[in-house]
Amino acid sequence: MRASLALAWVTLKEGFRERAFLGIMVFAFLLLLASGAIADLSIGNIIKVTQDLGLATVSLTALLLAFFMGTHLMAKDLDKRSIYMVLSKPIGRGHYIFGKYGGLATLVGISTALVTLFMLITTFYFYKTARLYTPPHVAWGKLILASLFIFLEASLILAVSLFFSSFTSSALLALFLTLAVYLVGQSTHQVMDFIKGPLGKKTSPIVKGIAKLAYYVFPDLSLMDLKSAAVHNLPMPPGDLIKAFIYALAYTLFLLIAATFIFKKREMK
Amino acid sequence: MKDPLHLQGPFDLWGTSVHLLWILVFLILILTIHQLHIRTTPIKGQALSPLPKEEVAKISALEFKSLLSDYYVMEVAQLFGGKRGNLGKTETLWMAKALDLAASLDPYYTEPYYFAGNVLPWYGAVDQVIPILKKGERFKKDDWRIPFYLGFIYYYFKKDPITGAKYLAMATRSPSVPSYLPLLVARLYSEKGHYSAAIAYLEGLYRSAQDPKVKGLIKKRLQALIIMDRLEKLAQEYKNRYGKLPKKPEDLVKVGMIRKVPPDPYGGKFYFKEDGTVWTTSSLRERKTTGKR
Structure with missing residues (x-):
């Protein structure tokens, strides 16, 4: 446990020093600064557009960090052979995976919190300065909750990236596999909706079977997407939130345990 | 386990991420310039982008x-x-x-x-x-605005007052509806001679109205509509008895069907149209505007 914590701390420090981390953060802040100007191109309730852009930025930042940092930092350990230094110490490989994950998740968490804070500040600024006949209602609490679930989604993606990194030494391959899981995980729910709808009558049973299989195997990331509900101030039933939370947590834990299992079997060159 | 795909070679992830970020920034820039361009220049025969x-x-x-x-x-x-x-x-x-x-x-x-x-x-x-x-x-x-638009479109563009009134009534049931809308809808009902529908609608509204001022407004319109409904029915009875429609409400007094023509609460005068339907010179408006419609 202590070893994992120490490793997490080192990973976190290492992550903050990465140029990719800085690049992503600068990009996020620039996008948020521009959100007011971009929203101004729309009509009517431009605060809605500002909120959409803000939450999309939070989402994009968390995901980019999960994609790049997850695959990069583990590949770097293997590439620079620094992993031998760690594993030569009395640290189990399971501790290594969980420590790495802990550090990276903290990094994504801190960044998400920072970007969320900046998103709230910019939204508040545009809310106060926009000239609208009827000031729209902004559900600040729900915006924060949506950001929290974005973090949850990114943590799951992070676990996916560690899972793939546990058996491939190529950061690029792990990145592409993670990206594939993300793309499938984002669309399975939608595809299932289409199949259940009128479009489903035209779909062949094989395609339906594949879609159903994908739906049950891949993580259903749409469960963690509260962005639209937050922007439109829709009701968020606590039961659904708890279900989504447990689902993400269980899936993440399963991936980390699987990653540990594979990593233990892995031969280090 | 050896790397089965031999993808272990040197790969510069930092370089790739920087490239990806640049592509992203570039795309956003292009989009913004494109937006600003179409914002400032009037389009002449510009091809519309295909929609998925x-x-x-x-x-x-x-x-x-x-x-x-x-x-x-x-x-x-x-x-x-x-x-x-x-x-x-x-x-x-x-x-x-x-x-x-x-x-x-x-x-x-x-x-x-x-x-x-x-x-x-x-x-x-x-x-x-x-x-x-x-x-x-x-x-x-x-x-309320969405059923209101629908009601208006059916009423005005589709020339379908029944569906129009249905959607307008739907709009008036919304909690955010402005106070003038219910009266407007009742007027639309009554202008097409659906007095019974308008009366029923207004009675419901009268019961549910909270504001005493609004209640007063509804009551006045309701009174007028009840009179008009009664006159219209009497005109049909007159036709059954004498084989022709009455020319004016006073004709009903002459044959003893009513003792006198009731006054319009809006200060106008009731009259029969050629088809036997009733309208008033006040057009059910508070202040007289152009008189006869």
């Missing part, structure tokens, strides 16, 4: 569906602004499709419905706008 199918758009937008919806609304706003309202048929149909797509991507976003309901019917896209508004009516039940 709803299913394709929904899946490819991933978790950024609202953002794509915002984008289409922006495109429509820019096109409308660029054309300064001089829309051709192609542009109108394109806008209807883009707004339909925007509404499908983010069904709780009000702007696509408002823009579609307010602007496009005037350019001929009536049949395209109705399904968009009906979609909005399903998702935004508390918004």
Whole structure:
């Protein structure tokens, strides 16, 4: 446990020093600064557009960090052979995976919190300065909750990236596999909706079977997407939130345990 | 386990991420310049960008569906602004499709419905706008404007007062409805001779009204409509007895069907139209405007 914590701390420090981390953060802040100007191109309730852009930025930042940092930092350990230094110490490989994950998740968490804070500040600024006949209602609490679930989604993606990194030494391959899981995980729910709808009558049973299989195997990331509900101030039933939370947590834990299992079997060159 | 795919070679992840970020920044820049361009220059015969199918758009937008919806609304706003309202048929149909797509991507976003309901019917896209508004009516039940637009479109563009009145009545049941709307709807009912419907509607409204001022307004209109309904029915009875419609309400007094012509609460005078329906010189308005309609 202590070893994992120490490793997490080192990973976190290492992550903050990465140029990719800085690049992503600068990009996020620039996008948020521009959100007011971009929203101004729309009509009517431009605060809605500002909120959409803000939450999309939070989402994009968390995901980019999960994609790049997850695959990069583990590949770097293997590439620079620094992993031998760690594993030569009395640290189990399971501790290594969980420590790495802990550090990276903290990094994504801190960044998400920072970007969320900046998103709230910019939204508040545009809310106060926009000239609208009827000031729209902004559900600040729900915006924060949506950001929290974005973090949850990114943590799951992070676990996916560690899972793939546990058996491939190529950061690029792990990145592409993670990206594939993300793309499938984002669309399975939608595809299932289409199949259940009128479009489903035209779909062949094989395609339906594949879609159903994908739906049950891949993580259903749409469960963690509260962005639209937050922007439109829709009701968020606590039961659904708890279900989504447990689902993400269980899936993440399963991936980390699987990653540990594979990593233990892995031969280090 | 050896790397089965031999992908272990040196790979510069930092370089790749920087490249990806640059591509992203570049794309945003292009988009902004494109937006600013169409904002400042009037479009002359510019080809409209093809719109994807709803299913394709929904899946490819991933978790950024609202953002794509915002984008289409922006495109429509820019096109409308660029054309300064001089829309051709192609542009109108394109806008209807883009707004339909925007509404499908983010069904709780009000702007696509408002823009579609307010602007496009005037350019001929009536049949395209109705399904968009009906979609909005399903998702935004508390918004009185969507059934109001639908009611107006049916009433004015489709010449279908019955469906129009149905949607207008639906609009008046919304909690956010402005106080003038129920009276307007009752007037629409009564102008087509549906007095019984209008009376029933107003009675319901009278019972549910909270504001004493509004209650007073409804009561007055209700009184007028009850008289008009009664006069219209008596005119039919007159026709059954004498084989022709009465020319004026005083004819009913002459034959003893009523003792005197009741006064219009709005200060006007009731009269029979050629088809035997009743109207008043006040047009059920508080102040007299142009007299006879």
